[in-house]
Amino acid sequence: MLNDDELLRYSRHLLLEDVGETGQQALKNAKVLIIGMGGLGSPASLYLAAAGVGHIVLNDFDHIEVSNLQRQISYQSDDIGEAKVEVAKRKLQQINPEIKVRSINKAMPEMQLTMELIMADLVLDCTDNMASRQLINKACVDAKVPLIVGAAIRFEGQLMFFDHSETDSPCYHCLFPSSEEQTLNCSNAGIIGPVVGTIGTLQALEAIKYFVGLPSGIKNKLKLFDGKSLDWQTFTINKDPKCTVCGQH
Amino acid sequence: MKIHVNEQTIELAENTNIEQLLTHLDKPFIGSAVAVNQDIISRSHWANTIINEGDKISLFQAIAGG
Ligand SMILES: [Zn+2]
Numbered sequence: 001m002l003n004d005d006e007l008l009r010y011s012r013h014l015l016l017e018d019v020g021e022t023g024q025q026a027l028k029n030a031k032v033l034i035i036g037m038g039g040l041g042s043p044a045s046l047y048l049a050a051a052g053v054g055h056i057v058l059n060d061f062d063h064i065e066v067s068n069l070q071r072q073i074s075y076q077s078d079d080i081g082e083a084k085v086e087v088a089k090r091k092l093q094q095i096n097p098e099i100k101v102r103s104i105n106k107a108m109p110e111m112q113l114t115m116e117l118i119m120a121d122l123v124l125d126c127t128d129n130m131a132s133r134q135l136i137n138k139a140c141v142d143a144k145v146p147l148i149v150g151a152a153i154r155f156e157g158q159l160m161f162f163d164h165s166e167t168d169s170p171c172y173h174c175l176f177p178s179s180e181e182q183t184l185n186c187s188n189a190g191i192i193g194p195v196v197g198t199i200g201t202l203q204a205l206e207a208i209k210y211f212v213g214l215p216s217g218i219k220n221k222l223k224l225f226d227g228k229s230l231d232w233q234t235f236t237i238n239k240d241p242k243c244t245v246c247g248q249h
Numbered sequence: 250m251k252i253h254v255n256e257q258t259i260e261l262a263e264n265t266n267i268e269q270l271l272t273h274l275d276k277p278f279i280g281s282a283v284a285v286n287q288d289i290i291s292r293s294h295w296a297n298t299i300i301n302e303g304d305k306i307s308l309f310q311a312i313a314g315g
Contacts, residue, residue, distance in 0.1 A: 036315050038315055039314075039315055040315040041315070125315075126315050127313070127315055128313060128314055128315045129313050130311065130313045133313060150315060151311075151312045151313055151314060151315055152312065152314050152315060153312040153313075153314040156312060158312055174291055175282055175289060175311075176280065176282060176311040177291075177292045178279045178280055178311075189314065191314055196314070196315065199315075200315075222282075222289065224309060233287075233307065234287065235282075235284045235287050235288070235289050235307065236284075236287060236288050236289060237289050238288065238289060238290075238291060239291075240291035240292070240293055240294075241293075242291070242293040243291070243293075
């Protein structure tokens with residue numbers, strides 16, 4: 001049951017036929033793990049906290065640097081040197097004291113990640129490197145936990161959703177089988193704040209839809225965003241039967 | 250035959266597979282994804298996927314930033 005404060009706080013959700021009190025209660029019961037609290041994790045976590053996602057776990061091992069502030073909107077100049085997850089946790093609790101926020105201020109070893117996944121309904125991959133992305137994907141496949149992946153560089157964004165509770169779901173590794181760090185990241189290629197913000201915001205949107213029971217328009221799809229033309233391209237991701245992560249092996 | 254690669258029309262020999270196309274275009278295999286007519290082709294199928302006249306090929310790179 002929602003209390004009076006919650007009924008008021010979430011009144012704009014309650015007006016929506018697709019959310020209503022049932023959906024809001026589902027958001028309150030939801031447990032999300034956000035891995036990476038940079039340019040994607042900032043807007044994603046802010047929106048999920050504001051929306052009333054009841055249990056949010058934040059994971060990152062970085063401290064805030066001045067070069068983060070151009071895009072990582074959870075943080076301000078006073079926060080430089082502090083642990084990202086601690087500042088973000090404080091911020092989320094200020095936005096919404098009705099929810100529970102927990103922080104994990106380290107790079108999680110595989111075992112701990114597996115334990116966290118037992119408690120999570122959904123994972124947002126908001127990380128900034130290929131090795132973490134492959135590790136998270138594998139853990140989510142094994143634990144059968146749905147995964148929303150965001151990535152951004154320069155003016156480009158990528159967004160995908162894999163529902164690993166379904167056994168025939170493809171995975172991130174089907175799409176990008178190489179864990180070699182040939183890929184571009186924000187520190188070597190640059191990034192425009194609103195581009196990474198757009199992708200992180202859409203990760204939050206997809207998470208809210210998932211929790212309230214709305215179908216995702218991007219399940220097993222890869223969405224490519226071009227921040228210059230504002231064009232989106234949509235591709236179907238097929239399961240690779242020979243995938244070493246999700247295939248029959 | 251004519252095909253389209255990222256919106257550009259190019260001339261390509263018949264019976265070219267995806268691996269050969271990437272080599273022809275001098276694109277790296279690692280970190281690349283390839284879609285034929287919006288359908289992503291898994292890496293393990295590149296060698297046995299033959300490109301047809303008029304196919305729309307999309308090539309893009311994995312990005313890891315966030
Ligand atoms: Zn796979």
